[in-house]
Amino acid sequence: MSFNIGLSGLYAANKQLDVTGNNIANVATTGFKSSRTEFEDVYSATKLGSGSQVVGSGVRLANVSQQFTQGDINNTGNVLDMGINGSGFFALSNNGSTSYTRNGTFKVDKDGFITNTDYTSRLQGYGVDANGKIINGVLTDLKLDTSNLAPKTTSTVTSTINLNSTAPVIDDTVPAGKFDPTLTATYTKSFSTPIYDSQGNQHTMDQYMVKTGANTWKVYTLVDGRNPDATGSDPKVTAPVASTLSFDTSGKLTQVSTPAPVATDPPIISSDLTMKKWIPGTVTNGVWKANGAAANPAGVTISMANTTQYNADTARSIPTQDGYATGQITNLTIDGTGTLFANFSNNQSKAIGQVALASFTNEQGLQAIGGTSWKETFASGIPGYDAPETGTLGSIQSNSLEESNVNLTNELVNLIKAQSNYQANAKTISTQSTIMQTIIQMT
Numbered sequence: 001m002s003f004n005i006g007l008s009g010l011y012a013a014n015k016q017l018d019v020t021g022n023n024i025a026n027v028a029t030t031g032f033k034s035s036r037t038e039f040e041d042v043y044s045a046t047k048l049g050s051g052s053q054v055v056g057s058g059v060r061l062a063n064v065s066q067q068f069t070q071g072d073i074n075n076t077g078n079v080l081d082m083g084i085n086g087s088g089f090f091a092l093s094n095n096g097s098t099s100y101t102r103n104g105t106f107k108v109d110k111d112g113f114i115t116n117t118d119y120t121s122r123l124q125g126y127g128v129d130a131n132g133k134i135i136n137g138v139l140t141d142l143k144l145d146t147s148n149l150a151p152k153t154t155s156t157v158t159s160t161i162n163l164n165s166t167a168p169v170i171d172d173t174v175p176a177g178k179f180d181p182t183l184t185a186t187y188t189k190s191f192s193t194p195i196y197d198s199q200g201n202q203h204t205m206d207q208y209m210v211k212t213g214a215n216t217w218k219v220y221t222l223v224d225g226r227n228p229d230a231t232g233s234d235p236k237v238t239a240p241v242a243s244t245l246s247f248d249t250s251g252k253l254t255q256v257s258t259p260a261p262v263a264t265d266p267p268i269i270s271s272d273l274t275m276k277k278w279i280p281g282t283v284t285n286g287v288w289k290a291n292g293a294a295a296n297p298a299g300v301t302i303s304m305a306n307t308t309q310y311n312a313d314t315a316r317s318i319p320t321q322d323g324y325a326t327g328q329i330t331n332l333t334i335d336g337t338g339t340l341f342a343n344f345s346n347n348q349s350k351a352i353g354q355v356a357l358a359s360f361t362n363e364q365g366l367q368a369i370g371g372t373s374w375k376e377t378f379a380s381g382i383p384g385y386d387a388p389e390t391g392t393l394g395s396i397q398s399n400s401l402e403e404s405n406v407n408l409t410n411e412l413v414n415l416i417k418a419q420s421n422y423q424a425n426a427k428t429i430s431t432q433s434t435i436m437q438t439i440i441q442m443t
Helices: 002-025 408-440
Strands: 035-042 060-066 072-073 082-085 091-093 097-101 122-127 135-140 156-158 163-164 189-198 202-213 216-223 245-246 253-257 281-284 287-290 301-303 307-310 327-335 337-346 351-354 356-360 367-370 373-375 382-384 395-399 400-402
Touching: 002 035, 002 060, 002 408, 060 367, 072 382, 135 351, 163 202, 253 307, 327 395, 356 395
Parallel strands: 082 400, 156 301, 163 307
Antiparallel strands: 035 060, 072 400, 082 395, 091 097, 091 122, 091 356, 097 373, 122 135, 122 351, 189 202, 202 216, 216 245, 245 253, 281 287, 327 337, 337 351, 356 382, 367 373
C-alpha cells in the first residue's frame, strides 16, 4: 500500500510541476490565465463506511482550474489591439463555431473583417444602420467600412451674437447709407459662415449687421456674394431683403421680422428668417438657373435667438452648422464601450460597429482549447452577450493589450515546493523499499 501512496504523491507532484511550468512558459502570452493544481486525498471505503482506523490511500488530482483574475493592461499603439479592463470575453466565430478569448490582438483580413491573428476567426459585435445607430441584440461579424462619408447639405446654422449697443446709427434712408456689401461704411459688422450643398460643395454665407436706430438692427444675408432672396432676376443686382431685429431696453431680442420677397418665381428663400431656402445657380441672359446641386429643400434654419445687444464689442461665437463636404476616412478610434468610430477628413465621425462581450455564470467551467481561447461547456453555462460597460462587463481599452496574469515570483516558489514534494514522495518509496528488503532478509 505504501508504494501506491508514494506513487500517487509522485504523480501529484509531477502534475504540479507541469502546471507550474506551463504558467512560467506563458508568462508573456497575451490574455493568458494562470492555472493551479487542486488535489484531494483518497480513502478506500465500502457501502458501510470507511471505519475509524482506515489509513489513506494517497492523493489524486481533483482539478486544474484557471484563475480569471485581471492582467495588467499595457499600451501598444495599435488601434485594433483591445484589452478588457474587467470581466467578459471577446467572441470569435469560425464558420459558426464560437470561441471566447481575452487576447485582444486583432487584425483586418482582405475583406475588411476584424479577425484574430491567424485570420481564421472573426470578431463578433453589433452592426449599425444607415444613420450610424448601433443595432443591439444581433451579433454579426465586425467589418471596417472604409467607404467615403456622403456629404450633407446644411439645414441649420446657429451662433451666439452680441451687437454693440453704442455702435453709431447708419441712416439707410439716404443714398450714402444704403446697404452695399462692397462699402464698409454701409454696415456695422459682417460675419461669414461656410455652408454646404447636396454635392458637398462649400459656399460662404455672409451676414451683414447694420444698426439703423436705437435698439434696432437690420441683417442682410448673401450667399457667395449673391442675394438668396432674389427670384427670377439676377440675384447680384436685386436688392437683398433685410430682416429687422428689435431689442428691449435691457438688450434682449424681442422680435425678428422679415418682409416677404417679390414672388415672381417659386421663392428661393422664404419670408421667415429662420427658414431660408437657398438654391445655388447661375444667371444666363438675366434668368436665374438652378444648378444640379441644391441646398436642403426643406430650407436652411438660421437661428438668431441667441442675439443680444449689450455695451460690448459686436462679436460672434464660433458658429455651428450641420452640413459637411464629402469625407474620406482618416483613422479609427474605439471608445470604452467598444464602439468603433470612423473619423473622416471633413472632421466628421461615424459609428461603424460595436464590440460585444460574452459573460458566463461559471467561468471555471470553460474548456481551454489552446490559442488563449475557450469553449463553453455544460458546466460553464450559456454565454450572455452585451455591450462593454453594461452591467458587470468591463470596458474596452483600445491601443492596449491585457498581459498574462501569471505572477512569476509565486510560480518560482511553487516550482521549489513541487520539487520538494516530488523528492519527499520519492523518499517514501525508497524507505518502503528498504523496509521490504529488511523483511526479506529476515526470512
